[in-house]
Amino acid sequence: MKMRIIPARLTLVVAAITLALVALEPQAADAAAVKSVSFGRSWIFKSAPIHVCVVFTVSGKITYTAVGGPRGVVEWRDQRLTDPTLIASVHTYGGGSCIGPSTLTRISMTQLWSGWSCSFNPSISASLPWGISFGGWPSCGSRNRARHSTSYGASSFYEQFNSGSHTGFGSYTGFPPSIPCYGVFVTATMYRNNISDSFSSRVREVCLPAA
Numbered sequence: 001m002k003m004r005i006i007p008a009r010l011t012l013v014v015a016a017i018t019l020a021l022v023a024l025e026p027q028a029a030d031a032a033a034v035k036s037v038s039f040g041r042s043w044i045f046k047s048a049p050i051h052v053c054v055v056f057t058v059s060g061k062i063t064y065t066a067v068g069g070p071r072g073v074v075e076w077r078d079q080r081l082t083d084p085t086l087i088a089s090v091h092t093y094g095g096g097s098c099i100g101p102s103t104l105t106r107i108s109m110t111q112l113w114s115g116w117s118c119s120f121n122p123s124i125s126a127s128l129p130w131g132i133s134f135g136g137w138p139s140c141g142s143r144n145r146a147r148h149s150t151s152y153g154a155s156s157f158y159e160q161f162n163s164g165s166h167t168g169f170g171s172y173t174g175f176p177p178s179i180p181c182y183g184v185f186v187t188a189t190m191y192r193n194n195i196s197d198s199f200s201s202r203v204r205e206v207c208l209p210a211a
Contacts, residue, residue, distance in 0.1 A: 045199040074176055080167070108189045130147065138201075
């Protein structure tokens with residue numbers, strides 16, 4: 001049987017390529033590390049008809065991986081809302097100020113998420129108690145939104161807590177400083193006895209840096 005002799009120069013080239021690939025593996029693993037951005041956004045609604053101030057706060061975090069590619073491109077993967085909590089705290093409204101504790105007879109409140117800019121319409125996934133709806137978005141007309149609504153009875157403090165991740169956004173690819181930014185706003189209808197008043201907030205921004 002005739003044996004094939006591999007030239008020494010070719011052997012050295014193959015070895016160099018193998019070492020280069022091995023050296024790149026830890027960098028790829030680091031680039032794909034799980035990251036998170038915590039957020040806390042608040043709005044104050046002052047209602048003269050029902051004599052209350054209601055402070056709405058949304059908090060939680062978005063987890064994701066940012067994977068670097070050639071020529072500086074970055075892909076944001078596995079973007080997930082984690083524990084996005086909506087709180088409503090009720091206070092007395094008088095003389096233009098929030099001056100003490102108060103109560104509502106009942107409240108219905110909703111948090112909604114989508115892309116921050118009107119031109120950014122990310123794909124959205126959701127599981128119960130979340131849903132995806134097509135409807136109004138401040139300054140953008142109508143679009144798809146991740147949505148969660150709840151209703152409660154009489155109290156001075158309400159908390160819509162969401163354990164775990166129920167909502168996600170599709171992958172985003174861009175060149176920093178272009179990064180994915182998401183928007184959140186809240187709506188609510190509040191009741192005191194036989195009088196109601198409604199609120200729709202401005203959109204607040206949450207951005208995901210590459211590093």
